Amino acid sequence: PALDEILNLHDFEAIARQVMSEKAWAYYSSAADDEITNRENHAAYHRVWFRPRILRDVTKVDWSTTILGQRSSMPVYITATALGKLGHPDGELNLTRAAAKHGVIQMIPTLASCSFDEIIDAAQPGQVQFFQLYVNKDRNITKRIVQHAEQRGIKGLFITVDAPQLGRREKDMRMKFEAEDPSEVSKAGSGGVDRSQGAARAISSFIDPGLKWCDLDWFKSITKMPLILKGVQCWEDALQAYDLGLTGVVLSNHGGRQLDFARSGLEVLVEVVDKLKEKRGLMFPNEKFQLFVDGGVRRATDVLKAVALGATAVGVGRPFLYAFSAYGLEGVDKALQILQDEFEMNLRLLGAPTIKDIVSEMVDASNIHSH
Ligand code: FNR
Numbered sequence: 001p002a003l004d005e006i007l008n009l010h011d012f013e014a015i016a017r018q019v020m021s022e023k024a025w026a027y028y029s030s031a032a033d034d035e036i037t038n039r040e041n042h043a044a045y046h047r048v049w050f051r052p053r054i055l056r057d058v059t060k061v062d063w064s065t066t067i068l069g070q071r072s073s074m075p076v077y078i079t080a081t082a083l084g085k086l087g088h089p090d091g092e093l094n095l096t097r098a099a100a101k102h103g104v105i106q107m108i109p110t111l112a113s114c115s116f117d118e119i120i121d122a123a124q125p126g127q128v129q130f131f132q133l134y135v136n137k138d139r140n141i142t143k144r145i146v147q148h149a150e151q152r153g154i155k156g157l158f159i160t161v162d163a164p165q166l167g168r169r170e171k172d173m174r175m176k177f178e179a180e181d182p183s184e185v186s187k188a189g190s191g192g193v194d195r196s197q198g199a200a201r202a203i204s205s206f207i208d209p210g211l212k213w214c215d216l217d218w219f220k221s222i223t224k225m226p227l228i229l230k231g232v233q234c235w236e237d238a239l240q241a242y243d244l245g246l247t248g249v250v251l252s253n254h255g256g257r258q259l260d261f262a263r264s265g266l267e268v269l270v271e272v273v274d275k276l277k278e279k280r281g282l283m284f285p286n287e288k289f290q291l292f293v294d295g296g297v298r299r300a301t302d303v304l305k306a307v308a309l310g311a312t313a314v315g316v317g318r319p320f321l322y323a324f325s326a327y328g329l330e331g332v333d334k335a336l337q338i339l340q341d342e343f344e345m346n347l348r349l350l351g352a353p354t355i356k357d358i359v360s361e362m363v364d365a366s367n368i369h370s371h
Pocket of ligand 1: 027028029041079080081082109110111132160230252253254255256257294295296297315316317318319321
């Protein structure tokens with residue numbers, strides 16, 4: 001179908017499924033085991049309802065915000081997803097270019113298909129990018145990658161902590177991974193590729209399962225970039241990250257691709273906000289320690305629920321992959337435009353002229369229990 005028939009982010013998935021190669025669809029869409037967490041990620045948003053306000057002047061609304069002190073046109077960033085060239089020959093560059101046009105921030109993955117420098121070079125002057133790090137068993141490689149990222153102007157380092165081993169993604173495992181084009185996997189520190197168990201397993205064998213809390217001091221000693229843990233799943237770990245002086249955490253289960261029956265990021269958000277208030281007197285959102293959520297976000301209303309509950313911003317993954325797999329750059333542009341339009345309308349309907357006006361009283365989250 002023509003791009004102007006696409007009305008929402010779900011539509012991209014339905015179309016991508018028809019037009020993508022079986023191998024690419026399997027890698028992008030798959031999740032762990034029975035994919036219960038993947039389904040729950042989106043379903044969790046159905047348990048939160050709005051309490052809109054009326055008669056507030058909403059002639060002009062503004063949904064821009066700041067993320068780690070950087071301007072963003074909306075409280076959404078493009079999260080890290082590996083292997084962009086499986087879906088489209090320009091891979092991650094589709095995301096970089098659409099992000100520039102819309103003033104949103106792209107998180108570059110360690111396992112991008114395009115090289116890191118290619119993605120940086122494709123950015124506009126002043127365009128903000130973050131970097132997602134998989135920590136290599138060889139810390140010299142990790143140190144080199146981190147310092148290179150900082151030197152190239154990356155504004156936030158997101159260390160993925162939910163993948164000491166890659167989850168079982170059976171759809172993907174049924175596809176034997178053959179990278180016809182070696183550039184499908186960038187050199188980003190993989191090596192020792194086992195092609196017998198799907199794309200995910202093939203590219204991830206370098207990741208260090210021995211990573212532990214005390215390694216974080218080492219990261220602080222090698223970089224001045226803000227450090228954020230990606231894949232925190234309970235308040236205890238969020239608190240530890242705060243006490244270590246990190247800049248934030250992403251409450252995420254990796255799009256349901258790791259531990260099946262991990263809870264949704266939205267549910268974890270509620271308990272983290274509760275407990276960090278109780279234990280440290282923190283109020284969210286705040287600049288010093290920022291909470292992010294990803295997984296299953298498909299509508300601006302989903303984003304606004306997370307923001308109301310204390311998130312600084314929300315990551316979106318698969319919809320952008322599906323958008324460029326089906327339509328290239330124009331697909332991602334369209335996906336971001338849909339979100340912009342949804343924000344404008346929903347801020348009006350909520351009676352919130354700006355993102356700061358989205359407060360916890362605007363949602364009823366009583367169906368989400370804190371632990
Ligand atoms: C991911 N994700 C991910 N995360 C990460 O830290 N490093 C990575 O290399 C990848 N790769 C990756 C590939 C694919 C195909 C997907 C779908 C996801 C997880 C990603 O950052 C994010 O947590 C989820 O994608 C969010 O869920 P949604 O928006 O895809 O539902």
